[in-house]
Amino acid sequence: QVQLVESGGGLVQAGGSLRLSCAASGNLFRINTMGWYRQSPGKQRELVATITNGGSTNYADSVKGRFTISRDNAKNTVFLQMISLKPEDTAVYYCHRRDELGRGSWGQGTQVTVSS
Secondary structure, X not given: OEEEEEXXXXXXXXXXXXXXXXXXXXOOOOOEEEEEEEEOOOOXXXXXXXXXXXXXXXXXXXXXOOEEXXXXXXXXXXXXXEOOOOHHHOEEEEEEEEEOOOOEEEOOOXXXXXXX
16 A cells, blocks of 8 residues: 655745645555645546656646646655645645556645635
């Protein structure tokens, strides 16, 4: 099993910044993709950004230019640096990891609230 523990959420004013972290532990495969998804009330969970263990990234159009995903493979940790936050970024942010066999794991989620 894989455990994912997120941290770094909180309350911030519009235009502010936050950095999320997600540490993975357990039965980890070297080849994997880690990412962040978010879900706000009444909406489906949506992709924010993903990064492969080789460093290839993918972003939702709504966060391009404002969010940066990165990872530390030695520490099995993925980060999401968020700047220029908007009220519509308010959501629970979930960390996700998918290994080379296609098996996925989710973190418990961390709340990000952006006030206007």
